[in-house]
Every structure is written in structure tokens, then in C-alpha cells.
Amino acid sequence: MPPAFTGDNTTSEIAVAPSGRFVYASNRGHDSIVIFRVDAATGVLEPVGWEPTRGKTPRFFALDPAGSFLYAANQDSDTIVAFRVDPHAGTLTATGHVVAVGSPSSIVFR
Secondary structure, three states, rough: OOOOOOOOOEEEEEEEEEOOOOOEEEOOOOOOOEEEEEEEOOOOOOEEEEEOOOOOOOEEEEEOOOEEEEEEEEEOOOEEEEEEEEOOOOEEEEEEEEOOOOOOOOOOOO
16 A cells, blocks of 8 residues: 555455566555566565556456456446556556446456
8 A cells, every 4th residue: 555545445356467577456445556566586576556446446457368458347436447558667547448337346358
């Protein structure tokens, strides 16, 4: 969690980018995705930042198979929000694409 955060929080999903260079985890309460850079030599995680999910209670999120997009399923705001993944920095940028869906809890690519 960011050092200034003082509220209640729980976690949900954890995913590793296909490149193995970044790890993502969702925060319920802070309503964000935390981004970690993986040190290739040691495997130690270093926080890059926290991206708001643009909704409440990210119950689940998924990276597309190429690792180009991350989709956050915000359970309590009934939305799935799309983010573009920067392949070099690991950061997320909201695309503006939001899907309204009742209480999303999972995302599957086929």
C-alpha cells in the first residue's frame, strides 16, 4: 500500500506479466492495482506505483495473453475497466473503455 494510505484494505488477484518483468496485484479498499518491477538478478519486487481501478472493489483482474492490456473487474461499481500496459515501465493507462456488467467476478480469455 502507498505509505500515506490509512484505510482498510484486502487483496484479491496477483498476476505476472508474460515478460516476467512486472507483477500486479489488486487492492480492495484502496481500489487500485499495485505494480511491482521484478529485479532480474534477485527476484526482489520493487513498487512502481498504484493505479486506481476507476471503480470500487476490484475483485478480479486479468492481463490479456500478450500482456498488452489489463482488465479490472470492479465488483461493487459493476464495471470492467480496460488499461493499456506500458511494456517498458509496467505502468497502466486507462483506455476509457468501460463495460457495464452486474457484479463482475472473473475474466476469461479464449
